[in-house]
Amino acid sequence: MLKPGRPRHEQLSDWLREQIEQGVYEVDSRLPSESQLGKRFGVSRITVRRALQTLENEGLIYRRQGLGSFVRDQRVRQGLVRLTDFVEDMTQAGLTPSSQVLFHGPVPAPPEVARALGLDEGTTVIRLDRRRLGNGEPVAFDRTWLPVFYAQLLEGHDLETETIYHILEHNYGVPVLRGRYRIEAVNADAELAATLGVAEGRALLLITRLSTTHGDRHIYYQQRYYRSDRVAYELELERDPRRLPSAAHGLPLRDFEPVFNL
Known part of the structure; x- marks a missing residue:
């Protein structure tokens, strides 16, 4: 669960980044949906979207309209x-x-x-x-x-x-x-x-x-x-x-x- 003190979207993006780096989600695999992440961590959809936007800006994921977020091939x-x-x-x-x-x-x-x-x-x-x-x-x-x-x-x-x-x-x-x-x-x-x-x-x-x-x-x-x-x-x-x-x-x-x- 997320801890108080740091912005929630940062904690969520850190958790997702760690999952990707550890190979839990492989290249081109789909991440949990915004609603799934929101329910799991008890945060709003806006918070989830900010976390995903951070990862997209870092080049770790890409998003497809209507399909969700996927792990980017960074090679x-x-x-x-x-x-x-x-x-x-x-x-x-x-x-x-x-x-x-x-x-x-x-x-x-x-x-x-x-x-x-x-x-x-x-x-x-x-x-x-x-x-x-x-x-x-x-x-x-x-x-x-x-x-x-x-x-x-x-x-x-x-x-x-x-x-x-x-x-x-x-x-x-x-x-x-x-x-x-x-x-x-x-x-x-x-x-x-x-x-x-x-x-x-x-x-x-x-x-x-x-x-x-x-x-x-x-x-x-x-x-x-x-x-x-x-x-x-x-x-x-x-x-x-x-x-x-x-x-x-x-x-x-x-x-x-x-x-x-x-």
């Missing part, structure tokens, strides 16, 4: 046909990117990493773990392995504010020319759950990426775990490849984009 689109880094993705989506370095140091290359980077198993590589945030909220966790040669170029740089792409390209003239991606669904173990602020066993989107430069030299191998409630991928295909620009090399792929929900 922001931005493209992935062009190779981009996390900061570029977030900035283009209108979100403020930031990172937290959780680990940065030498480790023996695990078998999967060694194969990807063309190294012997157990070769020393540098591992960089970062929690990636959009508007201050956890969006992803990156675990990146770099050969020592490229890792040493990152020394002295603030890896919470600078990206690997930017450092290598702008400071050392090492362009990241190609990325090979693999996308799959995984469940969060205890470490990932704690890092991303989700329940253990929660579905995550794992994107494995191998980035290369001139001569097909491997710069890094990365595993990025996206919160599945905050990112999805949309794919747009072109049936007639002749309609695509030449840069697409004839592939029937017009757009492939992550969609953020923050």
Whole structure:
């Protein structure tokens, strides 16, 4: 029930906002009607409408005449046909990117990493773990392995504010020319759950990426775990490849984009 002291419409909008954020009401699901909310909380229809107007102004819901109020899909689109880094993705989506370095140091290359980077198993590589945030909220966790040669170029740089792409390209003239991606669904173990602020066993989107430069030299191998409630991928295909620009090399792929929900 609502408590005295604060305007009732603010308390009601807070309660509805919390229900939406907790996933009680999913995207495009209908909220209780104005009369239902009024009866439940003992408030007038005007109070309910003010609360709903607040949520609509915040972009959390949309209303349809005669049908009611629905949870809005807040995901922001931005493209992935062009190779981009996390900061570029977030900035283009209108979100403020930031990172937290959780680990940065030498480790023996695990078998999967060694194969990807063309190294012997157990070769020393540098591992960089970062929690990636959009508007201050956890969006992803990156675990990146770099050969020592490229890792040493990152020394002295603030890896919470600078990206690997930017450092290598702008400071050392090492362009990241190609990325090979693999996308799959995984469940969060205890470490990932704690890092991303989700329940253990929660579905995550794992994107494995191998980035290369001139001569097909491997710069890094990365595993990025996206919160599945905050990112999805949309794919747009072109049936007639002749309609695509030449840069697409004839592939029937017009757009492939992550969609953020923050």
